[in-house]
Amino acid sequence: MKIHEYQAKEILRRHGVAIPRGRLAETPEEAEAAARELSGTCVVKAQIHAGGRGKGGGVKLAHTPEEARAHAHAMLGMMLKTPQTGPQGQRVRKVYVEEGCRIARELYLGLTLDREVGRMALMASAEGGMDIEEVAARHPEKILREWIDPLLGLAPFQARRVAFALGLSGEAVAAFVRLASGLYQACLATDASLVEVNPLVLTEAGGVLALDAKMNFDDNALYRHKDVAALRDVDEEDPKEARAKEHDLSYIALKGNIGCMVNGAGLAMATMDVIQLSGGSPANFLDVGGGADEQKVTAAFKILVSDPEVKAVLVNIFGGIMKCDVIANGIVAAARQVELRIPLVVRLEGTNVELGKRILGESGLSITPADDLGDAAKKAVAAAEERP
Numbered sequence: 001m002k003i004h005e006y007q008a009k010e011i012l013r014r015h016g017v018a019i020p021r022g023r024l025a026e027t028p029e030e031a032e033a034a035a036r037e038l039s040g041t042c043v044v045k046a047q048i049h050a051g052g053r054g055k056g057g058g059v060k061l062a063h064t065p066e067e068a069r070a071h072a073h074a075m076l077g078m079m080l081k082t083p084q085t086g087p088q089g090q091r092v093r094k095v096y097v098e099e100g101c102r103i104a105r106e107l108y109l110g111l112t113l114d115r116e117v118g119r120m121a122l123m124a125s126a127e128g129g130m131d132i133e134e135v136a137a138r139h140p141e142k143i144l145r146e147w148i149d150p151l152l153g154l155a156p157f158q159a160r161r162v163a164f165a166l167g168l169s170g171e172a173v174a175a176f177v178r179l180a181s182g183l184y185q186a187c188l189a190t191d192a193s194l195v196e197v198n199p200l201v202l203t204e205a206g207g208v209l210a211l212d213a214k215m216n217f218d219d220n221a222l223y224r225h226k227d228v229a230a231l232r233d234v235d236e237e238d239p240k241e242a243r244a245k246e247h248d249l250s251y252i253a254l255k256g257n258i259g260c261m262v263n264g265a266g267l268a269m270a271t272m273d274v275i276q277l278s279g280g281s282p283a284n285f286l287d288v289g290g291g292a293d294e295q296k297v298t299a300a301f302k303i304l305v306s307d308p309e310v311k312a313v314l315v316n317i318f319g320g321i322m323k324c325d326v327i328a329n330g331i332v333a334a335a336r337q338v339e340l341r342i343p344l345v346v347r348l349e350g351t352n353v354e355l356g357k358r359i360l361g362e363s364g365l366s367i368t369p370a371d372d373l374g375d376a377a378k379k380a381v382a383a384a385e386e387r388p
Helices: 005-014 028-038 065-075 132-138 156-165 171-190 219-224 239-246 265-277 294-305 324-337 353-361 373-386
Strands: 022-025 042-046 059-062 095-099 103-114 119-125 144-148 192-203 208-210 214-217 250-253 258-262 284-287 312-319 344-350 367-369
Touching (some): 005 022, 005 192, 028 095, 042 065, 059 065, 065 095, 103 171, 119 171, 171 208, 171 214, 214 219, 239 250, 239 294, 258 265, 265 312, 284 294, 312 324, 324 344, 324 353, 344 373
Parallel strands (some): 344 367
Antiparallel strands (some): 042 095, 103 119, 192 214, 250 284
C-alpha cells in the first residue's frame, strides 16, 4: 500500500525525522491560508501516488499567499503526468503547502528490503533529486549501501559511514545520523517495505531535512497497523485493483490485451512469461489463490472483463487443494453470470482433471480447452489477435 507525501512526513515526524512545516489543502483558499500561516516563501506540491511531480508541473514555488492560491488553483483537478503515472496521468485532489528553505545540497536516502541478502538496506547517494532512477540505472556505483543486522538495528557507525561518504562534516553528520535512525525506526514500527527521502537536503544553515517522503507498506502486515491502513486513498488506486482487494484477490493491472486468471503467484508469473514468449501481452497479474471458490472466480472474471483492452481470457489452474471439477463449475457459473463475450481459453491440470474438462465441454459455452500452458498461451494469443 502507498500513501501520500504529507502522510509519510507525519509518520516520519513522529519518529524524530526533521521535516519542514507544512499544511494540507484541498481548495485554493485553503492553500492561501496555509501559506499565510507558514509565512514567507513556500512550496505548493500536488499530492499523488507517483514520483517526478516536479517534471510534470506538480511542484511550484510561491513567494506570496496569493501566488500559492494561484498554483493550487492550477493544480487541483489537473491530470498530472509524470514518468511514473504513464500517459494518462493522475488527477490531483489535494496539495501540500510547505515552508521553503535555503538548500545547499540535495541528497538521496532510502530504506528497503534487500530480498537477496534478507536484510533491510540503507541506500544513499550524493546525486539526490528528480533523476535518481537514472543515476541508479546508469551509475550504480554512486548508490551507497549499508545492510542492517535485524538483531542490532541500524548502528550509528553505519549511518556515520554513509554521512562521511556523502561528504558531510561537523554538525551535519550528527544530524544525518539522527535522521537516518528515525527513518529506520519508522520503517520498523510500520512494517514499511520502502521508505524514501528524495531529496534529503543540507540547508545553508547546516541542517538536514527530509524535503520529500515516500512510504510503501507490506499489505500482509496492515492488520497490525490499523492507523496505517486508514491512510489508504482509494482514489489513487486503479479501480480494478481496488475491487480485487475487496475480494482478497492479488491483482495488478498491466498494459496487454490477454486477461489472466491463475491460482498461485509462481504459476501466474510463468503464465505471463509464456504469453509473452508466444507473441502476446498479458493484461494483468491475477492470483485467485489455492482456495478459490465460485464467488472468487466470478469476482475475478468481472474484474478481467471490465478492462476494455482485454480481447481474450486465459485461465490456467492447477487443481491441488481445489479439485478441477470444483474449479470447472466455478468457471462455468462465472462465465454465465458475467455473460462473457470474449474468447475464453482454459487449461486445467491436477485432481479430477478429466471430470473438470467434461464439465467445461458439456457447459454449452464457447470455451477453448488447452492441453498444456504452451498450447493455452498460443490459443489465447491467436484469439486476441482475431478480435478488433
